Amino acid sequence: MGKKPAAQRGEDGSKSxxxxSNLPQPILHHILSFLSQKEAIQTCVxxxxxxxLGSTRPNIEFCESHFRSGRKKEKEETFLSVLDKTLQGYHDQxxxxxxxxxxxxxxxxxPISxxxxxxxxxxxxxxxKSFSLSFRLQExxxxxxxxxxxxxxxxxxxxLERCELNSIDNVMLKHLQTLCLQRVYIxxxxxxxxxSSCPLIENVSLLGCKGFKSIKVNKPHNLNYFAFNDTYELYKKQDNVIRIEIDVQxxxxxxxxxxxNWIHHHIYFPHLSCLFLSRVSLSSESFGFFSCNFPSxxxxxxxxxxxxxxxxxxxxxIKHLRVCGMKKPIKATVDAPNIRMFKYEGDNIPQSITFxxxxxxxxxxxxxxxxSDFDYHAxxxxxxxHELLMALSQSEISLKMPQERRRNQKIEDPLSLVPTDINNYGGGFYKPVVVENLSVRGYYPYSSxxxxxxxxxxxxxxRYISQCLYLDAHSEWEREEKQLTEFLLVILLIKKNMRQYVWLQDLEEVSMEEFDENGQELHPLDMINVRLRLKWRE
Amino acid sequence: MVTTDEKGPLTAKKKSVIIRSCDGDEFLVSESAAVLSTSLKKILEEKEDRLIHLSDIDNKTLAMVIAYLSTHADDGLSDDLKRSFDQEFVSGKEFDVLKYLVLATDTLQVTCLCYTVAKKMADIMKNKLVEWVRREFDIQNDYTPEAEAEIRRLDAWAWDDRQLEDD
Structure with a gap:
């Protein structure tokens, strides 16, 4: 095993x-089932x-994007005729x-006929066993x-996507486990x-659907996943409030x-372990409700x-708590003896957090x-x-500031923005908080x-500093890389050039290290995987 | 539940079975791991034998499957750890190793591993030119050029944009 056997001729000399190729057909079909329809068909040669083999595998997956050449009308013609031919093939055999x-x-x-x-x-x-049908249709x-x-x-x-479900008399989906309706009228x-007719149903998703004012989920006995997404309607008129009632233990x-309008009061969910709420209106009381009624x-x-x-x-x-995108600074008290991860993301710093x-x-x-706040009230x-970091100082803190570059705005020197009294704030006795990872986007120009x-x-x-980078746009790459190098140099040179700063006496060592765990050798292009290690006096 | 020896049904869960590969190596496997294979489970339910001989699985392949079964039978590991184990398990393995694995997991009916391995094998073929696949897997093209062209013509839609890698 592990060696590549040379192609051998069979005894009759006909089959190699x-x-x-000598794998049993069901296994080859299984392997081919992971390829796209196009790739599967190509294996025929x-x-x-x-x-x-490829044209008899147990799955059919067609989407318009597989048909690239030709004009729109032409592509659609080909689509229908190829699909028809394919289905006919399966049917005949x-x-x-x-x-x-x-x-x-x-x-x-x-397409309708x-x-x-x-x-x-x-x-x-x-x-x-699995049926998925969607349409490219207008709103x-x-x-x-x-x-x-x-x-x-x-x-x-x-x-189902972009379908209308009308006059459904008979529902006989005895074995249905997953139902996902997207932009469906129901x-x-x-x-x-x-x-109520699907006794085994476990997963239900309603994404951007229309046709109802309230949704009741109270029948299925095996339901363990429910997703509802209404953001497609977010910017439309808001008088169309949808009520959701979930009552499945x-x-x-x-x-x-x-x-x-999520109706959750007076409902006890003994097994609920994951709750994701986005753009949902809550009250302070909701949290008391979560505390009592969701014991898992x-x-x-x-x-x-x-x-x-x-x-x-x-x-x-609770083990993982994530708070993201609060409009105004919040006040929070969290009593969670088994917390593992707290994540806060947003434009503003919370007013207060007590853990x-x-x-x-x-x-x-x-x-x-x-x-944004920093620019005006540094x-x-x-x-x-500092207060936020103090509140979280029992945890291993990671602080990330992926600030957007304000290319078209006047770039101001933050040094001039920071009043000199920062050094004397609170009598000048800030207790610095240990932060495991600091990731900053850096300022431009770096002199500031x-x-x-x-x-x-x-x-x-x-303890570590690295640079936040966005590298999705190719054109940005070179510039980002140059900036990164400058950024690292600035920090490395800090010790030399900034003797006047108080905190410097605590900084014993700055070194550069690779933090990619794959153990690859340091290469100039891999500068993204480099961070600074800072050793502070205890 | 199998209760052939003096330990009785209560300890049956912790009992072991011996699995022998086609080349004669024997592996001691906990019963809780063995029953994750539907075939082994059936054998254990039907026979009182604690020694299972697998005539078409070699020792290296069997050792890998057993490592997989034992990991997945370990209640102390979280699902996340098991998932990352699965990813590690197939990564970097040569195609021929995967081939023996997919055959073994098919025989033993270890559905999850069979799925993971088959998917990995498909990933190797994904986005590759037919010529690359033939070369990589020593597939002898026994079509005449005319016959191959004819097949391509029949499914012309599948060949209209070839910009795949050929390395």
Missing amino acids: MDRI LSKSWRY KLSIRKFVVEMPMVDSR FLEKWIPIVILDMGV SEYFDLPSIVFEAESLQELY TEETFEKIL TIKTIRIVGCL LENLTLHYCFGFKEFHLLSRS TTTSSEWKSNIILWSY SSWFHKL FPGFLRCLFRICRP
Whole structure:
């Protein structure tokens, strides 16, 4: 094993014993099922034994983007004729399709008759387990889905996008476990009917759907995942408040985005471990409710939530708490004996955070997106940051400031912005907080950067410093790299040039090291994986 | 539950079985690990034998499958750790090693590992030219040029943009 056997001729000299073709057909089909439709079809030319493997694999996955050449109209023609030919092939050979994934283009009414012909065959005769159908349609256009889809007893997963579910009489989805509806038009009655007729359903997602004013999730006995996303409607009229009621004891994960009225009161979720709320209106009382009624809650994320200025959270179970995008600085008291990770992301520094925990090993991750406050009130900004760091000083702190470069604005020297009294703030006795990782975007030009660091080092003692980089845009690469090198030099030179600063007497050593764990050799292009290690006097 | 020896049913969970590869090496495996393979589970339910002989799995492959089973039977490991173990498990393995693994996991019905390995094998073929796949796997092209051109013509849609790597 491990050696590459040379191709051998079989005894009859006709068949070659290569490294792959002699695998049993079901295994080859399994491997081919991970390729795209196009790649699977291409394997037909490998050799004669591969002639029909790719075109008989147990899954069909077509999307318009696979058809690249030709004009729009032409592409859609090809799409329909190739799909038709493919399905006909499976039908003629009585092959089964486990997974059916089709993203339909819609030019005129032909796809409708096409689907009316094929959906019943795929659903009823081909034993499909996973069915996914989506359409490229304009806003408020929906495909009227044949109700026969809901009669597929073998179906385990159903994904629909841009469909309209009307007049569904018979729901026989006895084995359905996952239902995902995206931009689907569905009424309350239909939704409830589907849920109550799927005894094994575990995962339900409603993303950007319309046609209802309230959603009740109270029937399924095995439901453990529920996701609701209403952000597609976010910037439209807000009188259309949707009520969501979830009353399923088995639920483990709830993700709600943009729902304006989440009815959760008087409901006890003994197994809920993950709660993700985004753009949801909450009150301070909601937190008391979480504390009492979700005894297994381990992950709580509050993402752009509103309606409260402060919260008090008491939870023995909570391990990961993430607060992100608060509009105004919040006040928070968290009593979480088993906390492992606290993450705060936002434009502003919280007004106050108090952590009570017996957890000995926990981390906190602070990401401050901009320094907008800093530009106007530098000294109070540093003061607030110090208070935040002090509140989290029992944890291993990581502080990240990926400040945006203000290219078109006048770049001011932060040194001039920082009043001299920062050194004397609170009598000049700031207790610097140990920060494990400090990641900064750096200032441009770098001549002003030491001024910023000077203040930062008054309040914290970072053990490592690295640079936040955004490297997605290729054109930016060279510039970023140059900046990074400058940035590192600035810090390395700090000791020499900044003797006048008080904190410098505590800084014993600055060294540069690679922090990529793959153990690759240091290379100029890998400067991204370099950080500074700072050793402070104890 | 198998209770063939004097220890009785209560300790049955901690009992071990011996699995012998086709080249004669024997592996001591906890029963809780062995039953993660649907085939081994069936054998253990049907027979009282504590020695299972696998006539078509070699010792190196078997050792890898058993390492996988033991890791996944370890209650002390979190699901995250198990997932990262799975990723490590297939990364960097040669195609031929994966081939024996996929055959073994298919025989033993270890569904999760079979899925991971098959996916890894597909990843190797992904975004590659037909010529690369033929060369890499020593596939003898037994089509005449005309026959191959004809197949390409029949499924012309699949060949309309070839910009894949050929290294």
